[in-house]
Amino acid sequence: MARLELNDLRKTFGRGEDSVEAVSDLSLSVSDGELLVLVGPSGCGKSTTLNCIAGLDSVTDGTIRIGGDPVNERRPEERDIAMVFQNYALYPHMTAAENLEFGLKMTTGLTAAERRERVESTAELLDIDRLLDQKPKSLSGGQKQRVALGRAIIRDPSVFLMDEPLSNLDASLRSTMRTEIQQLQEDLDVTTVYVTHDQTEAMTMADRIAVMRGGTLQQVGEPLECYYRPQNRFVAEFIGEPAMNMVQVTRRGDRFVADGFEYPVPKRADHLSSGNSFTLGIRPGAIDVVEPQTGAATGTVGVVEPLGETSHAHVDIADTTLTITTDGPGTVERGDVVGVDFPPQRVHVFDVDTGVAVA
Numbered sequence: 001m002a003r004l005e006l007n008d009l010r011k012t013f014g015r016g017e018d019s020v021e022a023v024s025d026l027s028l029s030v031s032d033g034e035l036l037v038l039v040g041p042s043g044c045g046k047s048t049t050l051n052c053i054a055g056l057d058s059v060t061d062g063t064i065r066i067g068g069d070p071v072n073e074r075r076p077e078e079r080d081i082a083m084v085f086q087n088y089a090l091y092p093h094m095t096a097a098e099n100l101e102f103g104l105k106m107t108t109g110l111t112a113a114e115r116r117e118r119v120e121s122t123a124e125l126l127d128i129d130r131l132l133d134q135k136p137k138s139l140s141g142g143q144k145q146r147v148a149l150g151r152a153i154i155r156d157p158s159v160f161l162m163d164e165p166l167s168n169l170d171a172s173l174r175s176t177m178r179t180e181i182q183q184l185q186e187d188l189d190v191t192t193v194y195v196t197h198d199q200t201e202a203m204t205m206a207d208r209i210a211v212m213r214g215g216t217l218q219q220v221g222e223p224l225e226c227y228y229r230p231q232n233r234f235v236a237e238f239i240g241e242p243a244m245n246m247v248q249v250t251r252r253g254d255r256f257v258a259d260g261f262e263y264p265v266p267k268r269a270d271h272l273s274s275g276n277s278f279t280l281g282i283r284p285g286a287i288d289v290v291e292p293q294t295g296a297a298t299g300t301v302g303v304v305e306p307l308g309e310t311s312h313a314h315v316d317i318a319d320t321t322l323t324i325t326t327d328g329p330g331t332v333e334r335g336d337v338v339g340v341d342f343p344p345q346r347v348h349v350f351d352v353d354t355g356v357a358v359a
């Protein structure tokens with residue numbers, strides 16, 4: 001177990017005009033045994049960050065510490081880290097058992113019998129003991145990923161790094177493996193950085209989420225903290241499904257107004273100047289359907305997407321469309337004219353230009 005710290009980490013690829021700053025001044029710490037999920041859209045610098053921690057990419061600037069020790073100058077195999085990749089990275093000519101054992105041969109001075117014992121106990125833990133004699137090509141995607149996880153676990157490293165390990169699996173297997181990895185990580189109590197672009201994976205698995213965009217850290221916090229108190233518009237729209245609704249409004253006296261929309265300024269937004277424009281954010285699940293002309297706005301229901309227990313309905317209001325989550329099927333139907341309203345504590349207010357949350 002070990003604490004992992006990144007201080008002002010910067011990684012630039014290339015030189016001069018063609019250079020790309022993949023990671024900018026990233027400072028982050030992951031506690032002993034914590035599962036931190038790095039999440040963000042494609043190209044935001046997640047994998048580069050992970051590769052720098054692993055030592056697969058050199059660092060342009062900044063310090064990486066594991067258990068308090070700077071590791072920038074250490075080779076990957078000297079960092080006591082195990083990494084799991086999206087494409088499994090198993091040796092095709094080796095059986096599952098040999099793949100598991102390989103990591104042990106490289107790093108420890110165990111006897112053959114001790115290695116065999118570790119392979120067996122790891123295989124049992126991951127429920128792949130029946131597959132030990134098979135080569136990767138005869139394993140399913142899920143089985144391969146279990147072997148890859150086993151190869152990481154067997155070395156008993158200080159830090160696990162996982163780069164989109166579930167991306168190649170189908171939806172139902174992904175959801176099962178998500179729970180299993182989370183359970184495994186909790187049982188093994190190993191400091192873990194898990195990279196994904198999937199916000200659901202981040203929300204469901206993480207002790208804390210670190211949201212990245214364009215190489216910079218946007219917010220670090222527990223999943224529900226990022227969901228309920230996003231620090232900026234980017235985090236607000238990235239976390240949560242369907243995405244948070246955004247409405248451009250102007251404050252006029254004690255109201256936020258837009259075409260077809262009027263809402264009392266919540267108390268905590270009272271410091272915002274009248275006459276200025278803002279972006280209001282409202283989660284689809286926070287919106288109630290009310291009688292027309294009684295709520296914040298009245299609109300016409302467009303597409304309704306039934307999901308069983310809930311539906312997502314799109315309500316057109318002047319030049320805005322709000323997505324709302326309703327109970328079950330039949331609560332609203334296409335063409336219905338409905339009012340929409342929401343409690344003041346569920347309204348987020350963002351600066352129009354910077355996107356920073358201002359109330």
Ligand code: ATP
Pocket residue numbers: 013014020021022040041042043044045046047048049197
């Ligand atoms: P994805 O989810 O698509 O893997 P990511 O968030 O992991 O994306 P990175 O792979 O870290 O993003 O890439 C960050 C930026 O750095 C991108 O603009 C990418 O093109 C650039 N980049 C990454 N590796 C290299 C490299 N070896 N040489 C040049 N540019 C690179």
